[in-house]
Amino acid sequence: MYDAVTKKHFSDSNDKDPFWWNEAVPIWVTNQLQENRSSAAATWPGTDVPIHNTISSYFMNYNSSVSFEERLINITMWLNNSNPPVTFATLYWEEPDASGHKYGPEDKENMSRVLKKIDDLIGDLVQKLKMLGLWENLNVIITSDHGMTQCSQDRLINLDVCIDHSYYTLIDLSPVAAILPKINRTEVYNRLKNCSSHMNVYLKEDIPNRFYYQHNDRIQPIILVADEGWTIVLNESSQKLGDHGYDNSLPSMHPFLAAHGPAFHKGYKHSTINIVDIYPMMCHILGLKPHPNNGTFGHTKCLLVDQWCINLPEAIAIVIGSLLVLTMLTCLIIIMQNRLSVPRPFSRLQLQEDDDDPLIG
Known part of the structure; x- marks a missing residue:
């Protein structure tokens, strides 16, 4: 640093x-x-x-x-x-x-x-x-x-092949390298940008927001991020067969x-x-x-035992269950309303032969 x-x-x-x-x-x-x-x-x-x-x-x-x-x-x-x-x-x-x-x-x-x-x-x-x-x-x-991820000698990114070391100061190295340019920043950036397809090169202001790595003064003008399992080196081999610090x-x-x-x-x-x-x-x-x-x-x-929470599976189950209950209640209400609103067909009163007898004698 x-x-x-x-x-x-x-x-x-x-x-x-x-x-x-x-x-x-x-x-x-x-x-x-x-x-x-x-x-x-x-x-x-x-x-x-x-x-x-x-x-x-x-x-x-x-x-x-x-x-x-x-x-x-x-x-x-x-x-x-x-x-x-x-x-x-x-x-x-x-x-x-x-x-x-x-x-x-x-x-x-x-x-x-x-x-x-x-x-x-x-x-x-x-x-x-x-x-x-x-x-x-x-x-x-x-x-x-x-x-931790596996590394190998077959996956090396040699910066010395891409750019003269006199053009910059290397602050941190692999798998996230920090570059302090000694010459025009844009020229150093462009040379590194074309260095390897297995390495992302960012200007400080272009570092992805999800890294939360843009605003501190100790973050260098150019940041290199190697692909998983690849190692950034300076004209040398790497003894590490495992490493960390890649994209989180x-x-x-x-x-x-x-x-x-x-x-x-x-x-x-x-x-x-x-x-x-x-x-x-x-x-x-x-x-x-x-x-x-x-x-x-x-x-x-x-x-935590002192906190009330619902995790995602429980929340999904509650939502689905609530929707099913509401759907069933809605269907029942509609059925009941339909039954109550069906008109009875009109039919003339049919009298029986003894219906002429008075009800009160």
Whole structure:
């Protein structure tokens, strides 16, 4: 990432400057500033940075060599014994992301082994929370920020074949690349536009609205988006057999979400939601006022026991059922009206022979 105003560069190895973080307010900061509460984090990005002069009450600096077990021990200790109490905690784990990049998601043998290990670790988490008497009282959300798709050496987009590297500065690379032109922007755009049929090239102002990626100053003048499974490179090969960051409408980019706790319905299955919808849902559970965001709380209401909602299948069934009832009632009313309005045929009174006898003698 690059900030054109300050000329600063951001990198994963140098991410402690609050300058890069202060445009947003993460939920762990909100949790501490709005209420007399604590937040805790085990190797979660940004929790060791003083964002708006606030860091997570308890945290572990990110270190990929720290085991899941050590992270779990710290998180459960903070949840069980802290003052003020920890009401929001996060735990980050590198898998299956790391193995997905290394092997690719279609490597059944290796990925099955990795997923089995993750399943065992989640089991350890559940057992630890049960042992501490926290499992039935905590709301636990397990999810990811992305999916993964298969890549290969046969699907590379080499920018050096299309344009001289001296014409631009590459800010971010594959599958979404950010380009800062050194010469006329239109010329750089046109050269890149004709580079590959497996890559979309956008001027900043033409980026699709559904990406919500147009207005920040740190978005570069030209953005490249590779097709699913294709990798943007600079005259080199790629060691990744799996990657993410592609168009978020692709099913392969969709992560999963599982939730358990007193706030959630048990055994409920929900249709797809946007990952940003989780933020207002968590704020609701914590009783926090959310900061401006692109999430929609209404998309997650059906997950929560304290919210009334009707999901799409139920709504369709109710509408169809109501229409059927109205149709039947209408038909019955029409039939009854027709019966009441049918005129009786006139017939002259026919007298019998004894009808001349007086009725009163």
